Amino acid sequence: MNAPILSATGLVRRFGERVAVDGFQLEVKRGEAVGLLGPNGAGKTTTISMLAGLMKPDAGVVRIDGVSFEGEGDPRKQWVGLVPQELALYGEISAMENLRFFGALQGLTGSKLATRCGEVLEIVGLSSRAGDRVKTFSGGMKRRLNLAAALVHDPELLLLDEPTVGVDPQSRNAIFDNIESLRRAGKTLIYTTHYMEEVERLCDRVVIMDHGRVIADDSLAGLRQRASSAGRLTLELSAAAATDARWLDAVRSLDGILGAELTGSTLVLEAREVHSGAARALDCLAAHGVRVTGLASHQARLEDVFLQLTGRSLRDG
Amino acid sequence: MNRLTQLRALIRLDLRLFLSDRRALIMLFVVPIGIASFMGSLFGGSGTKNGKSGAAGGGGGMDLVLVDEDDSAVSRGVVQSFASDANFHVQVTNSTVAKDWVMTGKRPVAVLLPKGFGADVLPGLFDSKRTPELTVWHDPGRSMERAMVEGILVPKVIQSVVANAVNPELGREQIRKGLARLDARAAAGTNASGDKLLRELMTRADDFLASRPAGSLLQSSGTNSGPASLPLPFKTQSVPLTKSRGGEYNGYAHSFAGMGIQFVLMSLLDMSIGLLRDREAGMFRRLRSAPLTRATWMLGKVGSFTLISLGSLVGCFAFAMAVFGVRIEGSIAGFVGCLICVSLMAACLALAIAAVGGTPAGTRGAGIAVLLLLVMIGGAWVPTFVFPRWLQSVSLMTPTRWGVDGLDAMTWRGLGFDAALAPIGALLGFSVLLAGIAWLRFRWDDE
Numbered sequence: 173m174n175a176p177i178l179s180a181t182g183l184v185r186r187f188g189e190r191v192a193v194d195g196f197q198l199e200v201k202r203g204e205a206v207g208l209l210g211p212n213g214a215g216k217t218t219t220i221s222m223l224a225g226l227m228k229p230d231a232g233v234v235r236i237d238g239v240s241f242e243g244e245g246d247p248r249k250q251w252v253g254l255v256p257q258e259l260a261l262y263g264e265i266s267a268m269e270n271l272r273f274f275g276a277l278q279g280l281t282g283s284k285l286a287t288r289c290g291e292v293l294e295i296v297g298l299s300s301r302a303g304d305r306v307k308t309f310s311g312g313m314k315r316r317l318n319l320a321a322a323l324v325h326d327p328e329l330l331l332l333d334e335p336t337v338g339v340d341p342q343s344r345n346a347i348f349d350n351i352e353s354l355r356r357a358g359k360t361l362i363y364t365t366h367y368m369e370e371v372e373r374l375c376d377r378v379v380i381m382d383h384g385r386v387i388a389d390d391s392l393a394g395l396r397q398r399a400s401s402a403g404r405l406t407l408e409l410s411a412a413a414a415t416d417a418r419w420l421d422a423v424r425s426l427d428g429i430l431g432a433e434l435t436g437s438t439l440v441l442e443a444r445e446v447h448s449g450a451a452r453a454l455d456c457l458a459a460h461g462v463r464v465t466g467l468a469s470h471q472a473r474l475e476d477v478f479l480q481l482t483g484r485s486l487r488d489g
Numbered sequence: 490m491n492r493l494t495q496l497r498a499l500i501r502l503d504l505r506l507f508l509s510d511r512r513a514l515i516m517l518f519v520v521p522i523g524i525a526s527f528m529g530s531l532f533g534g535s536g537t538k539n540g541k542s543g544a545a546g547g548g549g550g551m552d553l554v555l556v557d558e559d560d561s562a563v564s565r566g567v568v569q570s571f572a573s574d575a576n577f578h579v580q581v582t583n584s585t586v587a588k589d590w591v592m593t594g595k596r597p598v599a600v601l602l603p604k605g606f607g608a609d610v611l612p613g614l615f616d617s618k619r620t621p622e623l624t625v626w627h628d629p630g631r632s633m634e635r636a637m638v639e640g641i642l643v644p645k646v647i648q649s650v651v652a653n654a655v656n657p658e659l660g661r662e663q664i665r666k667g668l669a670r671l672d673a674r675a676a677a678g679t680n681a682s683g684d685k686l687l688r689e690l691m692t693r694a695d696d697f698l699a700s701r702p703a704g705s706l707l708q709s710s711g712t713n714s715g716p717a718s719l720p721l722p723f724k725t726q727s728v729p730l731t732k733s734r735g736g737e738y739n740g741y742a743h744s745f746a747g748m749g750i751q752f753v754l755m756s757l758l759d760m761s762i763g764l765l766r767d768r769e770a771g772m773f774r775r776l777r778s779a780p781l782t783r784a785t786w787m788l789g790k791v792g793s794f795t796l797i798s799l800g801s802l803v804g805c806f807a808f809a810m811a812v813f814g815v816r817i818e819g820s821i822a823g824f825v826g827c828l829i830c831v832s833l834m835a836a837c838l839a840l841a842i843a844a845v846g847g848t849p850a851g852t853r854g855a856g857i858a859v860l861l862l863l864v865m866i867g868g869a870w871v872p873t874f875v876f877p878r879w880l881q882s883v884s885l886m887t888p889t890r891w892g893v894d895g896l897d898a899m900t901w902r903g904l905g906f907d908a909a910l911a912p913i914g915a916l917l918g919f920s921v922l923l924a925g926i927a928w929l930r931f932r933w934d935d936e
Contacts, residue, residue: 214713226777245782254778258771262502264509269502276498277779292631319774405797 175238177202177251177329177360178223182232185218185384190215192218195343196232199428200362202328205355206346206362207371209478210381214322216364218255220333223362224254236329250278251428253327257334259314260321267298267317270306271324298349329360336370348373358477368475382482395477403446406451408440408466419460425450430479443478492785499789500796507797508758517756522808523894525748528870529741529813547660550578554599560850561607566649567642568602574641588626593743597631598638600624610650652740662693739901741813745867746896749805750831750889753798754864757839758856760794765849773933783933786842791924795829802828819899823909827895834888837923838863844930863889885926 183196193215200206210216221227223234225241225248233240236251261270271289280288293299296316308312319335324466332351336344351374355361363374371392373377378386378395388395413419414437423441424432428449431442443449447470457464507513553571557564572579580596587599601624609621623642671688674680705801767773782825809815817824842859846852864870866880867889873881884890895912898904905927 219747221774226774243782243897244777245785247780249778249780254775256771256774256778258774260770260772260775260829262506265502273498274775274779277495277776277781279494279780280492281494302654322778414741435524 175202176200176235177237178362179235180219180223180232180239181235183219183222183229183234184231185215185222186230187229192384193222193229196222196381196384196386197384198379198389200224200329200360202360203355203358204377205363205375207375207378208362208441209366209368209378210364211366211482214381215289215384216381217333218384220254220331220362220364224252224331225249226254233423234253247279249326250325251326253322253330255319255322255330255332255335257337258320261306261314261317264305266305267293267320268302269315269322274321275297277281280325288324288326292323294321295323295345295353306456310343312339312346315343315347316350318481319347323354327359329362330354332361332363334365335363336365336367338346363416380478380481388477398480400476403443405441405446405450405451406466406468406470407441407457407464408451409437409439409457410463410465411437413437413457413462419457421458423453423456426456428452442479457476469488492782495779495781495785496789496792499786500793503760503790503793504796507793513756516759517752517797518804520744521748521752521801521805523886524752525577525741525745525805525809526813527810528744528748529739531736531740531744531889539839550574550576551577552596552598552637552638553577554596555579555581556584556599556601557581557586558584558604559602559606562590563607563610564648565600566652567645570645570649576842584662586590591626591628594628594630597628597634599626600638600642601626610646614738626673626710626789657779661698664691664698667691668695683702686709705855739813741809743872743893743897745809745813745815746893746900747864749802749848750867750892751834751860751864751869753801753832753835754838754860755857755888757835758793758842758852758860759799761839761843762849762852763847763854764790765852769849777934786933787924787928787931790840791833794839795832797831798835799828802832815900817900818911820904820906821899823904823906823913824896826906826909826913827899827916828894830894830920831892834892834916834923837920837927838888840924840927840931844927844932847932863887864891868893887898888916889922890917 173488178200180198180200182194183193184191185193189241196215196219198206200314208219218227222229225244239248241248246294257468262273263351270290271284271292275285288412290299290302296319298316299322301309303314306317316334319332322330322332335351336347339347348370351361355374361374361421362414365371370468375392377391378388378478379386379479388398390398414434417434420432420434423429423439426449427439428444429452430444431440441449441453443453450467450469454464454467510810555571556570557567568579568581582590584601585595587601591599592595603621603624606623607872616900625639625642627638668688668691671684671691672681674684776894806815843852846855866872866884867874867887868884868919869889871892873884873890876884891912895909895916898908898912902908
């Protein structure tokens with residue numbers, strides 16, 4: 173039961189000179205929900221492609237239930253359901269026809285195929301629209317059908333590559349509900365996103381990637397513990413200081429200060445460790461003759477952990 | 490994994506997508522039928538029945554305007570000769586109207602028979618100063634029709650001139666004048682020794698001419714119509730060399746083959762561009778996440794494309810048979826074999842173009858250029874026999890030429906299955922070559 177359903181060892185993938193994924197390691201146990209976090213260009217989609225058997229790694233190996241993929245027609249692919257970032261659906265045919273096609277590609281036939289198509293439409297709440305052309309669906313409905321198409325063959329492991337991109341809040345919640353029900357059903361999930369709140373809601377373990385590398389792999393609780401010391405300081409400054417901000421570069425270059433933004437007379441600092449960071453910043457400001465009229469610190473969030481680890485925000489390009 | 494299940498799913502999906510696309514259906518069924526019908530009517534229609542077919546059009550003959558300002562027996566003979574010729578649709582009018590029709594492109598050619606033409610044409614043979622002049626007005630864009638009229642004008646004028654020159658009435662007039670001279674010599678007592686014999690000869694000749702109805706000294710040129718004229722010293726017999734029972738060229742058979750192939754290629758190009766768009770849209774990531782091999786996917790595409798083009802060609806020919814009387818005069822098996830191989834070749838060609846084009850935009854531009862070249866050189870628009878010899882040789886290197894020739898051979902040429910073997914073999918060869926290019930060049934993954 174505790175044997176990993178998926179293991180990736182030393183995955184490397186290059187595109188020309190650029191190394192997109194560099195020594196990626198991961199083990200996922202059955203029933204686990206792992207969030208794969210990283211900013212755009214971190215290598216998440218390339219990693220998912222290798223995990224799904226779409227792309228051959230330049231080095232390293234992916235094993236599903238202990239066996240590595242062998243070729244594009246490997247039946248082991250049936251263990252995996254991929255929800256691609258793109259809406260990979262045929263708009264000119266109905267939702268049911270789409271599912272029947274993708275199910276047939278997975279080897280389902282006859283009554284089993286029909287039953288599974290009905291079930292997954294039920295799961296994503298589209299049973300009443302089964303016969304409608306997909307091009308008539310809203311963006312949120314298409315996203316749900318995109319999810320259904322990955323579920324039709326009832327895979328053990330679900331790879332969700334940013335499945336809520338461009339979705340309105342209501343449809344997003346509906347997709348979350350679907351995913352939570354899959355979790356309850358014991359499915360194993362790997363969920364890539366750059367929305368921290370999605371990971372907090374859906375996953376019990378987080379892998380953070382940046383520049384193709386895993387820079388953190390921990391439970392939510394463990395990451396929160398790391399985050400407790402990190403935080404944000406908000407300092408109110410005298411009006412004179414705000415008009416002559418030559419000191420700002422000095423503050424930004426302080427050890428332990430990850431970022432500093434001046435808006436009007438308000439200075440917001442991101443500090444790796446809030447107490448030492450505050451002390452250094454106040455000393456620096458005093459040395460430059462900047463008068464501080466107010467000071468507030470904020471509770472650290474997972475977003476701050478990411479910033480602490482990578483030096484940039486999750487939504488940076 | 491059952492590859493057959495996957496293959497069936499891939500083919501069914503494409504057929505379903507195709508049938509749900511109204512624009513594609515129109516492009517593949519309605520447009521080729523419309524254009525082929527038009528082209529067929531331009532290139533001879535459905536045969537040479539009643540002698541009405543010709544280079545100029547299907548049924549009515551070539552439009553020709555005649556202006557007879559002379560109104561002599563000779564000029565009337567020329568007009569009547571053209572009017573009784575099934576290759577021409579003659580209208581007689583005045584010079585103002587004739588010039589206006591030609592100038593505005595309503596008619597291609599007009600011929601003016603000027604006043605004095607009939608009187609001057611025979612003396613003109615012996616006196617170049619009296620040679621009358623015929624004027625041929627023509628549309629500058631219709632030089633082929635002008636050449637045809639100028640060519641046929643000569644024998645028609647000569648026939649009319651000679652027919653009138655040897656008119657029996659004129660002969661009897663000369664005899665009467667001769668007998669009168671003999672009578673005068675006898676009255677004057679100056680008759681010669683041979684006058685008796687000459688009188689007898691002339692009297693018998695006059696009796697002979699008198700026994701002939703007016704204008705019937707010469708044979709009639711037509712069956713029942715037209716004036717008496719000088720018969721040509723030879724006859725021609727046109728024998729269409731086909732094995733078909735009717736022995737007739739059917740322009741529709743050719744144009745439906747050509748246009749059918751052209752629009753199949755165009756539609757399949759559009760579908761192959763759709764594949765590239767699918768790839769850009771990420772569909773291939775989903776397809777490849779299934780245990781689906783590239784070979785199965787490509788086989789599915791070749792299968793569905795072949796079926797779609799086969800359906801289109803069958804639809805086109807069914808229409809041509811029902812409406813224009815096109816018939817499979819040759820081998821039915823050969824016809825079916827050619828249809829299947831043309832469809833297979835078209836499917837492989839579309840995939841190869843998409844594979845080489847790489848992107849939707851690149852494929853559209855290059856694809857249209859390649860297809861237009863292939864259908865033009867391959868004889869899909871006009872039969873290759875009108876091409877220069879070197880181009881006819883070049884066209885053998887195009888799959889479209891083999892496709893059109895094969896279908897022509899099995900329809901209006903009425904040839905047997907053995908005549909289909911070369912086109913079938915060539916088309917299969919092209920299919921293998923194009924499928925190989927598609928296999929080597931098509932980017933299946935997104936790396």
